[in-house]
Amino acid sequence: MVSPVTVVKSEGPKLVPFFKATCVYFVLWLPTSSPSWFSALIKCLPIFCLWVFLLAHGFSFLQAHPSARKILAGLIFSALGDAFLIWQEQGYFSHGLLMFAITHILYSSAFGMRPLNVSVGLVIGAVSSVSYLFLYPYLWGPFTYLVAVYVALIGFMGWRAMAGLRFTSDLWTWTKLSACLGSMLFIVSDLTIAVNKFCFPVPHSRAVIMATYYAAQMLIALSAVECRDAEEVARKIK
Incomplete structure (x- = not known):
């Protein structure tokens, strides 16, 4: 099992550009009332850095690990979603919603269906249902259905990320923990968007x-890089 110190030493330096780009976003704190291509670039820059983070592990790594490729593809659609949301008041909110829906499908596929862990799925399903029922009275038009589909997709993604985390089992890995925490933070971020x-x-x-959101994306990207651990877990499960 890989220790957290080892993870920090090996992957920390590759994440430095991401942390710097995130700091730039929060320091500039460009007003959302004046959307522009520059503000879109600043918002997407940390996600671009996560592309670089995965690409820094080499094309051979990406070719050998489908889950890492899917997470990279998810990050690409996330950046598109971020760009659309810059202009959400101009009617592009649903476009951003679609991009992030695709992202969650890709992440779910990357996390896989093993182990199934039905109990976690039932808990996430209940939380997702309660969240939608809370939002439902405030929704209108197409958003009544779009938000329902989106809640289902992000809930499914959270289930697949959390299903593999077993603290009492030798199948536990830092990869699984990173995916689990990332999915939870993503859900918090998106629920805050919906309520607001x-x-x-x-x-x-x-x-x-x-x-x-940025913490979630970083953790999900980090979950892709210890694929040897993930593959060993998959072999044990089978």
């Missing part, structure tokens, strides 16, 4: 949304 957009203003919503 459709229900009522959330205090410091933008800071909460972006901090949890």
Whole structure:
């Protein structure tokens, strides 16, 4: 099993550009009232750095590990979603929603269906249902259905990420923990977006949304790089 110290030493330096880009975003804190290609670039820059983070492990690594390729593809669609959301007040919110829906499908595929862990799925299903029922009275038009589909997709992604985390088993890995925490933070970020957009203003919503979002994407990207651990777990399960 890989220790956290080993993970930090091996992967930490590759994440330095991501941390710097995230700091740039929060320091500049460009107003959302004046969307521009520059503000889109600044918002997407940390995600671009996560592309580089995965690519830094080499094309041979990506060719050998389908899960890492799927996470990279998910990050690409995430950046497109971020760009669309810059212009959400101009009617591009649903476009961003679609890009992130594709992202969650890719992440779910990367995390796989083993182990199934039905109990975790039932808990996530219940939480997703309660979340949608809370949002439902505030939704209108196509969003009534679009948000339902999106909640189902991100809930499914969270299930697949959390299903593999077993603290009491020798199948536990840092890869699984990273995916689990990343998915949880992604759900928090997106739920905050939904409540703030459709229900009522959330205090410091933008800071909460972006901090949890960037942390989620970093953890999910990090979950792709210890594929040897993941493959060993898969062999044990089979």
